[in-house]
Every structure is written in structure tokens, then in C-alpha cells.
Amino acid sequence: MGERELVDGAPGAPLGASRSAVLEVLRAFGPLGVREAAERTGLHPNTVRLHLDGLVGSGLAERAAERHADGGRPGRPRALYRAVRGDEGEGVRSYRLLAxxxxxxxxxxxxxxxxAATEAGRVWGRYLADPPAPFQKVGPGEALARLTAFLNGIGFDSRAGDDLVVRLVHCPFREIAEGDREVVCPLHLGLIQGALAEMRAPLAADRLEPFVEPHLCLAHLSRTEAAPDAPDA
Known part of the structure; x- marks a missing residue:
């Protein structure tokens, strides 16, 4: 693998719709905390935090601790994010090499x-997914819509049909997955399993079929009994 393949794209590379929305509110209203950015974009705070960290990593935003003129509030100061000018974000990024x-x-x-990768994916899937309201019943159709939105929010191009098969047309980690399927693909399956659990969806992710075509993976789901109204205390 050549050196150029170990560095990430330029900061001007296309962003997904959700990440672009987060960047735009930073440019218009920043500096902002996670909750303020979530309110302005309509995204879940955990999803916004993921995008903010991604923007920082790509050089399009910067993070700093909030300062108070009166000497500060008790406790840990919250993080504020602001967009940076194009010339501030220049430089090579090597997160692919780190991955x-x-x-x-x-x-x-x-x-x-x-x-280990599957379990890590489950934990992060639950952390990143938006839970439904207390006692809300999530049906299979809504669960599929929520799952595809979740996957698209973290960089996939996912499409679901009535056959309970989610088609992952674009994998944001494809270059890494091609060399380490035993880690990356189970991680993706765990993400889906964790997200479905957090959504209290009546669906389970049984297996992930990687690279059925060069740019296509298939996540096979199945119906389960109705999920409980709320997780155990």
C-alpha cells in the first residue's frame, strides 16, 4: 500500500448531510456546545457529538473548554466547538493509518x-442510537427507517426493503474492511445490533454478509417478539 493511501482526504472532501448540517450551524452560530448544536440541527446529542468530533478530526472545527468571566462554575467545564477558516484546517490527516x-x-x-469487535460495536451502537420515547411502541417498518437513518448518519449508504435485508451500498471503512474483515465486519454487525436494542426494535440483526459485490454488503435481520417498554433498571 502506497503512502498516499495511508492519509485521509483533504478537508474539502464531501461531507454527509448530517455532518454538513452540524458544520453549518457552527459557522452560523458557533461556538456551541453539543446540546445547542443538537437543538439547532434536530439531531440526537450523541449523534451530534460524533459529528463534532469528526469535524475536529478533519480540521474543519476546533474544540475548547468554556471559560467564564466570574472564575468559572463548579465542576468540569463543558466543551465548545467552533468552525475554523479554510486556511486553519489545512494539513494531512492519517486516521486511516491509525484505524x-x-x-x-x-x-x-x-x-x-x-x-471483541462485535461487543464493541454493540456498546457503541447503543450509545450512538436515538432511543424512542418512554413506552413508545416501535414497529418493524419504523425500526427499519430508524436503522437506515442511523447507519447513514455514521457514513453508510444504507437501504432497507420489505425482505428485512439492509443493503449497505457504501462502507465508510471499506479500505480497512478489505484487509481485516474479521474485525471491521463484526464491528459493523455489533453496531446494528446495539442500535436495534437501543431503539427497542422488534428486529434482530442475525448476520452480516460482506462484499457480496465490490461495493455492497448485506445485513440480514429477523423479527423478534415485541420489545419491552423500557430497559431494565
């Missing part, structure tokens, strides 16, 4: 790399 290093570490040092 390859960490993925190879999991694959080469853990007894069960696929199991």
Missing part, C-alpha cells in the same frame, strides 16, 4: 478478535 494500526492490534493480540 489500520488499531485494527491490526485487535486482530493480532486478542484471542477472539471478532467477538
Amino acid at each position: 489500520q494500526i488499531l485494527t491490526s492490534l485487535v486482530a493480532g493480540t486478542m484471542d477472539d478478535p471478532s467477538g
